Amino acid sequence: MNENALTSGDFTQENEPYSLFGTWLAEAEKSEPNDPNALALATVDESGMPNVRMVLLKGFDENGFVFYTNFESRKGTEILSSHKAAMCFHWKSLRRQVRVRGDVEVVSDAEADIYYASRPRGSRIGAWASKQSRPLESRFALEKAVAEYTARYAIGDIPRPPHWSGFRIRPVSIEFWHDRPFRLHDRVEFRRAEGGGGWTKVRMYP
Template sequence: MAEAARSEPNDPNAVCLATSTPDGRPSARMVLLKGVDARGFVFYTNLESRKGGELAANPHAAMCFHWKTLARSVRVEGRVERVSEAEADAYYASRARGSRIGAWASRQSRPLEGRFALEKAVAEQTLRFGLGEIPRPPFWSGFRLLPARIELWRDMPFRLHERRVFHRLDDAAGWEVEQLYP
């Protein structure tokens, strides 16, 4: 991540997040990773969004980072859990004021009758909160993907790429490492 932050011109924390619909079809979209630690990979969303509903129905997901300038990618698979209320509050408070207003105004993933409706909702929420604090909406929080499998891919000459997989059976187990054919 640090290497990508130094070399990627735009959003080195952009990641494709894959979930599944209730009937098992894949569903993918780009999100911005907002934290990574020994426990996992953190992103935030409207819990009433399509991804929020899919994660509530099936708490497993996959992520794929692709850093073209580095000629590398990272795939992560595992179960997800909600971040703590304190984590969600802290991250929400760090966001720009306009982004906090937007969290209240957006009915994420639901049909929008036109751009004016969104702009009207933003104006209403701006008026509602005035210059005061903007609390985190009850429908807005974060998820942490707890990795069970991580694959590191590196571009190599003649398509003889390097692939290394780290996997474990559960959160308490140690990591096993193996290389894969390209």
């Protein structure tokens, strides 16, 4: 991809973040070799120590950004404790980054059920078998648990585990970053007004 393609259009003129994010994600889907919906998710434990890991975005709209996980995992317990998180998308092929910070809510049971049912059967079994983020005595123990749940749900639907659902980050800020020569990058941050409502746009020094 040439430099003209990378810098075509002036995203700094946009006044609404979700449509801009949708455009950037669609372009990433054409250029990123793997998982254009991958993001780094940051949370904080009860001592104030941060944790970060990669997860996959599974949906977004004007209400926020959605991903799914085991609520008994480290990220699950930390989010349920603080109800806050941050995420960062980095698309190396496009030289772009998007950062999101906000409050977190649990998605509805209906939303979680629909997404869980769309997953491969093996992934649904894995949601039951894995005690995510807890010590594992051996690989055999995990394979044994998978075999046990595979036998239990050999026929018919596999119900969604009660500890497995989704989170929605409702942003208070969304920042768009685009690489420019000599590190004079373009940065625009959209900030949500207190108590919700519209967005304020601020252009930032690189």
